[in-house]
Each structure stands twice: as C-alpha cells, then as structure tokens.
Amino acid sequence: MRYYQIALRQVHDTYTWASQTSLTPGDRVEVLFRNRTKIGIITAEVEAPDFKTAEVLKVLETNFLAAEYLALATHLSQKHFTSLSKVLTLMVPEAFWLKVEPVKHQIQWALDKDLTVDFLKHPTQKKYFEFLQAQENLVWEDEIPTAFKNTHKTFVKKTFLTEAQKTIKTEHSLNLAPAEESQNFDLTPAQAAVLEKIVSSNKGKLLWGVTGSGKTEVYKQFFKTLQAKNKSAQFLFLLPEIALTPQLITAFHNMFSGQVAVWHSNLTANEKVQVWARVQSGAIKILIGTRSAVLVPMPKLAAIVVDEEHEWTFKNEFNPRFWTHEVVEFLAAKKHIPFVYGSATPKLRSYHLVQTGALDLVELPDRVHKTALPNIEIVDLKQEAKRGNFAPISKKLEQAIASALADKKQVVLFLNKRGFAGSAMCRFCGDAFGCDHCDMSLKLHRSGNRSLLICHVCGAMKNFPKCCPTCKKAEFNFRGWGTQQLEQQLKELFPKTKLFRADKDSITGRYDFENLLRDFKNTPQSILLGTQMIAKGLDFADVALVGIVLADVGLHLPDHHAEERVYQLLEQVSGRAGRRHTQGQILVQTYQDDLPLFTFLRAHDTKGFMQQKYNEHEKLKLPPLSCIAKIIVVDHSKATAFAHCKTLHTNLVATLKEQNLEAKIEATWAPAFFPKLHAKYWFYVFLKSEDEALLANFMQNYDWPKGVKIDVSPVSLI
Ligand SMILES: [Zn+2]
Ligand SMILES: [Zn+2]
Known part of the structure; x- marks a missing residue:
C-alpha cells in the first residue's frame, strides 16, 4: 500500500489517502471525503500514517498537473502563507474539481456520400439534405438550424449522418479584435539588434524601450525565432490589461494564426475550461493574459514576456499575494527558459536586478517612426488660480485642445479622479460629508438630475442633502474636480466636439470599454477623457495632444513608491501622443511645478529619475534594497x-x-x-x-x- 497527500477544493488542509497502485503527484483522482465523492489532486507521496486511511476511489487523469507547477504551488503557498489547495484552485479551473465532464466536446457530422436527394421522401428531409450539401456535407452540431433538429436526429438514426470528428469546442466568444492591420513590419536595425541579444541566452532581460519604440514587434519575432527551433514550444505573454490592447492581440493573431488564446478574469467559467484544456493539449502555442495567466500550467512553456512590467496590477492583492515577476522567475529557473520584462519606465526592482547583474539590459532608445518624443509643457495651476480660473481646464490647455481639433487631430485628457467633485463642505459651519464606514470624504457624483455622495472606497451612497444637516443652510464648497466636471466644462467649451468618457461610472458592461475605444478611434476630431483606465498601452495614430489635468493625484501619499508611480503614469500617458508621424504635445497641469519629478519628465529623462529614486531607496534601505x-x-x-x-x-x-x-x-x-x-x-x-x-x-x-x-x-x- 502507498500513501498520498491530496488537495481538495475549498478544503484548507491536504489529507492522506491510500492506494494499491503507485500514483504520481499531479494525478487527478476521485476520493471519498466526509461521505461525499470529491475530486482532488495528489500533492505528495508520504510515509504510512499511524491512522486508518481510506483508499483512492479512481484515477481520473495521470500527469494532470506537471511537477514544476506543483512545485510552484507549494512555493507560493509557503511564501505567502496560503493553503496549497487555495493556490491549486487558482491554477486549475473550477470545473476540473467538480463531478461533471469539464470539457465540452463538439461533434461534427458527415453525410453519407451515397445518399441522393431522390431517396428522401419528406420535403424537410430534402431541404436538410440540400443544406448539408451547401455545407460540403459536414455540419457542427451547434450549427444545425433549429428547423432541422428533428430531421437531424432521424438522419443519425438512419445512419445518413455519422460522427466525423469530436473535438473541444473552440471559443467563438473570446471577442478577439478583427484582423485589421495585417502587415508585419520588418524589424528596424535597432529592433533586430535587440532581438539578437534577447535570443542569445536564457538569462532574463529587461527591455527598456521608450513608448512607441516597437517592443511588440520584438516580442513577436522573439517567439517566432524560438518556434522555428521547436515547433511544439509554448509562449506566455503577460500584460496588465487586455481590453486596452486589441491591436496587440490582433498583431499576434496575424502572425500566429489559430495558435493564440487570451486569458483574463472576465472569461466565463466555460471559456476558461476551453482555453485551459487547449493549452494543456498543446493546441494553443501563445497564451496572452493578465496576471492570472501566469498560473495557467503550460506543458511546453519556452519563453515568457511581461509587457508594461512596471504596472502594479502585476501584484495579486488577494491570497496568495504574489508578484507576477516572482512566478515568472521561478518558472524560468525551473524550466531553464528565457524571459523578458518590457517597459518604458521599469520597476525600481528590475532596475535593481540590472545593477546586481541578475538581469541583462537591452534598450530601444528611439521611436520606430522616428517621431520625436512629445514635447512636454508644465502648466502651473497656482498661477491659473491667481487669474481666477478654478475650472479643470487652464487657458493654455483650452487653446491647445482648440488647435489640435482645428488640425483635425484627436485629444486625450487624463484625470485620475472620477465623479463630479471631491469633498463637499458647508460654507457656514464647515461640516464635511464623510463616509460612515471609512475615514474618507464622500465624493460628489452627478447622475442625470440627481446629485449623489459616493464613497470611493466602500461604495456607500447617499443623496446630496438639500441643506446642511447641522446648520440647515444650503451653500457648499467643493474641493477638487472629477471626470464628470471635466466633461461638463468640455461640453461648454467645445459644444460641437464628440466626447468619450472612460471611468468606472461610464464603463460597466463587459465590453463597454472596448466598444468605447473603437468608437473613439473611428471618430475624427474627438476627445477621450478618463481615469487611469486609459493610461496603459493605448495606441491611436491621430492623437496629437495629451492633457494631464491634475498631475498631483497620489503625490501627497506618504509612500515610498508614490513618486515612482506618478512618474510612470505620467510618462505612460504622455506616450499616447504623436506615436506615428507628428510630434505630439503634452500639457501637464500641477500645483507643484517645482518638483524634480517634472524636470525629469520634461526632459524624458527616465533614467535620471530612476537613478535619483534608486539612490534615495539605497540610502534609506527601502525596497528593492530590502x-x-x-x-x-x-x-x-x-x-x-x-x-x-x-x-x-x-x-x-x-x-x-x-x-x-x-x-x-x-x-x-x-x-x-x-x-x-x-x-x-x-x-x-x-x-x-x-x-x-x-x-x-x-x-x-x-x-x-x-x-x-x-x-x-x-x-x-x-
Ligand atoms: Zn452647516
Ligand atoms: Zn466608505
């Protein structure tokens, strides 16, 4: 008799079961647990325990989970103080833990070649026969028109139709962007040199490339080069956000047609099962996904790319609280495979790993289209206030918007605060409206004719009172602006211009954001305004002006990463301008124009900024120096x-x-x-x-x- 630890879903600890036959960690099995049949995964073989154990009922699948992913799960559970089962449930979709057939097969039916229409008597049968002929005598089960459902059954019974193939259903539902920009550009000499360095060794690389330097093209060629050496190789491409990057996904589809799948938290349970199973079978060669994709086991994983690697969304904020980077480094070391972190504004940690020699630095300092980096101008909001303008848009920004629109260009405005205004306060007694559940002021939102007060932490909501609850007077002061107020001012200033607003209030449906971006792209001379939603990876050829309405958001927080984050955000947002043929313009509005951060930003001196931050962290022994x-x-x-x-x-x-x-x-x-x-x-x-x-x-x-x-x-x- 042999003994095994087995992890079950939603059961904190692993338990021991016995087996007559030899099993392997990673096998998927059926066991009896508290009188119920459950599905579990073997995590380890153990010594005979000194208590009585039940036997494993059935082995469902051997080698279900590869050894290195089991090792990864163990590592993450220990390092982040989480149960092994919890980590495993993130790696393996729910359906595989439940007593149902997790993978839905799709059947294709083939028509008997010798069957003729004259043989059929019934008119519906004749029609179905003609329909099948039009489909080249083959039909997928879910593509049978409802009107023929019964006739189909008759045909199967009479063996006019037989099963042609049985396969896992491919997802029509992944909402992939249509293939539009199908040309693959030749690499520039700079890109080719970078590619050569990347494929030269299995050591991790930091690809530091300015916005618009063509990193995506390098990533694609990187995979292509490795694929030429090994046809079954699989690749993982991680990015902070899927919705923002339809062009990127399209680019991969065009190069690796039929081998690409997308993974993110918005997939339905069924979509997850489909993609997961196709990755396991090796049908999918390239998995593009957000941080959760790093836990999808890939049997033939040969390289990993983390694009926009500085993004904070690469940290899992729930148990296990891992950084995507640590998982990438773990897998790369286990499997002896290369990985690339790409960014225009790398994480301080990656910068540190280059200093210590753990990563090799490769650089793309120039933009592909030879467009100069955008010209950055700082607008001092203190001066604006002295002139009596307290609205979100300064005179200078207003003029810049007007001139961009007159040039038939588009404008992106970024304000990292949603709602209409910040906190509200009674003008007479100074009473402020705070959330009952949080140490937070409630923010003013406008919804139709209604004014609401909303807590941005817990979502608590109340109607804006007609008068002050304390002194009964009805005049209030509001601090700060949100995207709603910005939108209102834009409507007043540019009444004929089409506006697109992207924030948590305007984007609620699963595909709202993609639709909004597509509409913006197809509307010349329009304005896109939004919160940090629009900061990452957007690529619009016609955007000539980016306005950062209030750069100060987040700067006041007493956190050693605050400036780093604000810098990254501003540099990323400013990278949205002038990516193709004309130099873009950036206007940054701030109350703190004297901060060194803005000097570095204006000079596009990301390295200077990073070095200064690095020195600061080194002096104080702050992460990544601790x-x-x-x-x-x-x-x-x-x-x-x-x-x-x-x-x-x-x-x-x-x-x-x-x-x-x-x-x-x-x-x-x-x-x-x-x-x-x-x-x-x-x-x-x-x-x-x-x-x-x-x-x-x-x-x-x-x-x-x-x-x-x-x-x-x-x-x-x-
Ligand atoms: Zn009052
Ligand atoms: Zn609250």
Whole structure:
C-alpha cells in the first residue's frame, strides 16, 4: 500500500489517502471525503500514517498537473502563507474539481456520400439534405438550424449522418479584435539588434524601450525565432490589461494564426475550461493574459514576456499575494527558459536586478517612426488660480485642445479622479460629508438630475442633502474636480466636439470599454477623457495632444513608491501622443511645478529619475534594497485592533531578540494611513530586512496568530 497527500477544493488542509497502485503527484483522482465523492489532486507521496486511511476511489487523469507547477504551488503557498489547495484552485479551473465532464466536446457530422436527394421522401428531409450539401456535407452540431433538429436526429438514426470528428469546442466568444492591420513590419536595425541579444541566452532581460519604440514587434519575432527551433514550444505573454490592447492581440493573431488564446478574469467559467484544456493539449502555442495567466500550467512553456512590467496590477492583492515577476522567475529557473520584462519606465526592482547583474539590459532608445518624443509643457495651476480660473481646464490647455481639433487631430485628457467633485463642505459651519464606514470624504457624483455622495472606497451612497444637516443652510464648497466636471466644462467649451468618457461610472458592461475605444478611434476630431483606465498601452495614430489635468493625484501619499508611480503614469500617458508621424504635445497641469519629478519628465529623462529614486531607496534601505512584509491586523473595534497589533509587535520583537536577529530584522508598527475602511480598523506590523531569505525563514517558523493577513512585498505601506 502507498500513501498520498491530496488537495481538495475549498478544503484548507491536504489529507492522506491510500492506494494499491503507485500514483504520481499531479494525478487527478476521485476520493471519498466526509461521505461525499470529491475530486482532488495528489500533492505528495508520504510515509504510512499511524491512522486508518481510506483508499483512492479512481484515477481520473495521470500527469494532470506537471511537477514544476506543483512545485510552484507549494512555493507560493509557503511564501505567502496560503493553503496549497487555495493556490491549486487558482491554477486549475473550477470545473476540473467538480463531478461533471469539464470539457465540452463538439461533434461534427458527415453525410453519407451515397445518399441522393431522390431517396428522401419528406420535403424537410430534402431541404436538410440540400443544406448539408451547401455545407460540403459536414455540419457542427451547434450549427444545425433549429428547423432541422428533428430531421437531424432521424438522419443519425438512419445512419445518413455519422460522427466525423469530436473535438473541444473552440471559443467563438473570446471577442478577439478583427484582423485589421495585417502587415508585419520588418524589424528596424535597432529592433533586430535587440532581438539578437534577447535570443542569445536564457538569462532574463529587461527591455527598456521608450513608448512607441516597437517592443511588440520584438516580442513577436522573439517567439517566432524560438518556434522555428521547436515547433511544439509554448509562449506566455503577460500584460496588465487586455481590453486596452486589441491591436496587440490582433498583431499576434496575424502572425500566429489559430495558435493564440487570451486569458483574463472576465472569461466565463466555460471559456476558461476551453482555453485551459487547449493549452494543456498543446493546441494553443501563445497564451496572452493578465496576471492570472501566469498560473495557467503550460506543458511546453519556452519563453515568457511581461509587457508594461512596471504596472502594479502585476501584484495579486488577494491570497496568495504574489508578484507576477516572482512566478515568472521561478518558472524560468525551473524550466531553464528565457524571459523578458518590457517597459518604458521599469520597476525600481528590475532596475535593481540590472545593477546586481541578475538581469541583462537591452534598450530601444528611439521611436520606430522616428517621431520625436512629445514635447512636454508644465502648466502651473497656482498661477491659473491667481487669474481666477478654478475650472479643470487652464487657458493654455483650452487653446491647445482648440488647435489640435482645428488640425483635425484627436485629444486625450487624463484625470485620475472620477465623479463630479471631491469633498463637499458647508460654507457656514464647515461640516464635511464623510463616509460612515471609512475615514474618507464622500465624493460628489452627478447622475442625470440627481446629485449623489459616493464613497470611493466602500461604495456607500447617499443623496446630496438639500441643506446642511447641522446648520440647515444650503451653500457648499467643493474641493477638487472629477471626470464628470471635466466633461461638463468640455461640453461648454467645445459644444460641437464628440466626447468619450472612460471611468468606472461610464464603463460597466463587459465590453463597454472596448466598444468605447473603437468608437473613439473611428471618430475624427474627438476627445477621450478618463481615469487611469486609459493610461496603459493605448495606441491611436491621430492623437496629437495629451492633457494631464491634475498631475498631483497620489503625490501627497506618504509612500515610498508614490513618486515612482506618478512618474510612470505620467510618462505612460504622455506616450499616447504623436506615436506615428507628428510630434505630439503634452500639457501637464500641477500645483507643484517645482518638483524634480517634472524636470525629469520634461526632459524624458527616465533614467535620471530612476537613478535619483534608486539612490534615495539605497540610502534609506527601502525596497528593492530590502524586503518588507506587512502584517495586517483588522477588527471592527479600534481598541481590539490596536491591542492585537501591539501584542503582535511586542512578541515579534521578543522572538527576534531570542534568536539574535534584532540587528538583521527590524519590526515596527503603525496604524494604516486611512485607519478606518469598510467599517473596520486597520493596523500594520512591518518586518524589514536586507536579507530576504533570512526574513522568509524567520517568518516561516513564526507561530502567527489566527486572523492576521500577511503581505510579503506589499504594493504600498500605507
Ligand atoms: Zn452647516
Ligand atoms: Zn466608505
């Protein structure tokens, strides 16, 4: 008898089962658990336990999950303090854990060649026969017109039709962009040189290329080159957002027709099963997806690309709280395959890995179309206010928009705040409207004729009161603007211009955003305005002007990544202008025009900015020059949360002292920057060390109290 640990869906721990035959970790099996048949995955073989165990009922599929993905799941579960089952359920679609046939096969029927129309008596049978002939005597089951459903059954019964093939249904429903720009450009000498460096070794590369430098073309050729050497090779292409990049997906389709699938969290459960199964069978060679795609097992994985690698969406904000990068590096090391991180504004961590020699740097410093980088101008909003203009659009921006539209060009305006205005306050008694559940002011939204107050954290909503609840007067001050107010001002200034607004309020349906982008693309002399939704990867040939309506959003936050993020965002947004034939123009409006950040931005000196940030982080030993873990303590009672946080901190300090680690691992605590959110109080304990392995080891062996959440390498400390 042999014994195995088996993971089940929604069961926290793995349990032991016995088997007469030898099984392998990664096999998919059926077992009896608490008197119910369940499907599980074998995670390890173990010694005979000293308790009685039931036997595995049935082996459903051997080698269901490859060894390196099982190793990855184990690694992630340990590093991020999550159960193995939880990680495995992210790797394997739900249907494979349930007692149903997960893969729906589609049957194609073929007509008997000797059958003639004269042989058939019934008119419907004759019609169906003609229909089948028009289909070259073959029909997919789901393409049989309803009117012929019964006749079809008769034909099958009489063996006029026989099964021609049975295959996994391909997804018509993936909403892939139509193939439009079908030409594949030849690589420029600069792109060819970069490609040569990338394929020269299996070492990880940072591809640092300015916006519009043609990184996508390099990625495609990278895969093509590897595919020429190995026909069955599979490739993973990760990007922060799928909806924004229909052109990119089309480009891959044109080069790798029929071998491309897309993976993102908006896929339906059935679509996931289809794509997943086709990746396993090897039919799909290129999987394009957001961060969740990195966990889709790819048996023949041969290379990985992470585009726009600086994006914070590459961090999983739920358990397991992994960074896509760490999974990529784990898989690359296990499988000895190359990977590329691409960006115009790399993550500080990637910059660091180049400094330490862990990554090779390859650069594309020029734009493909030889268009100069856009001209960036800073508009000082303090001066604008002195002139009495408190509206979102400065005089200068207004003129620039007018002249771009007059040139028959398009305009993109970026404002990272939705709604109509920021906080509201009574003019007389100063009462402000705050959320009942969060330490947040409610934001004013306009919906038709209604004015609403909405919390941007928890979504709580109330009607805007007719008068102040405290002093009953009815005059209010509003701070800040949102996209709705920007839209209103644009309507007043440019009444004839078509406006497209993209934010969480205007985009609610699954394909709303793609439709809106398509409409914008097809509407000359129009304006697209939106929140950070529109910051990533958009590529419109006709956009001549990008206005950043308020660059200050996010800068005030006391977080060591705040400036880095704002810089990346601004540089990305400004990359949207003048990508093809004319030099674009960028106007950046800000109240803090004297910040060094803007000097670097104006000069397109991303390297200068990164080096300055890097020096700062090095001096303060901040990540990536150290590793930080954030331990989150939450409770409905402020006193309880505070007490738990203090106790945890005291115990950690004592344990570090016991183990003589207090010089190497630092423990601190703090309330969250917004202590009350979602009606709960948030406190943090931070562990920081320059030795990542030492910190990980200490954390593995610490007996964590129940209920705390652990975030290793958090996106932010606030
Ligand atoms: Zn009042
Ligand atoms: Zn709230």
